[in-house]
Amino acid sequence: MDIPRPEKILVAMHQLSSGTSQPLEYEDIVVKSWLLFPDEFGLRKYVHQHPDSSDHPLPPAGRLDRAPHLGA
Numbered sequence: 001m002d003i004p005r006p007e008k009i010l011v012a013m014h015q016l017s018s019g020t021s022q023p024l025e026y027e028d029i030v031v032k033s034w035l036l037f038p039d040e041f042g043l044r045k046y047v048h049q050h051p052d053s054s055d056h057p058l059p060p061a062g063r064l065d066r067a068p069h070l071g072a
Contacts, residue, residue: 008037027053 012032016024034041034051043052
């Protein structure tokens with residue numbers, strides 16, 4: 001079963017926060033998502049060498065708790 005992309009990001013966020021509500025930085029989420037799911041979040045031509053944040057659905061600046069899809 002393939003996990004949808006937004007849920008993969010939530011898995012990365014959960015692992016980064018150790019299940020707490022601590023604030024997370026966007027860059028850390030991008031890199032953790034890539035480490036867990038390189039084929040989904042890797043830079044084209046360099047999938048296993050570099051993460052790609054260009055199509056990452058989280059806001060690139062500001063606090064993530066202000067993102068409406070996170071329910072904060």
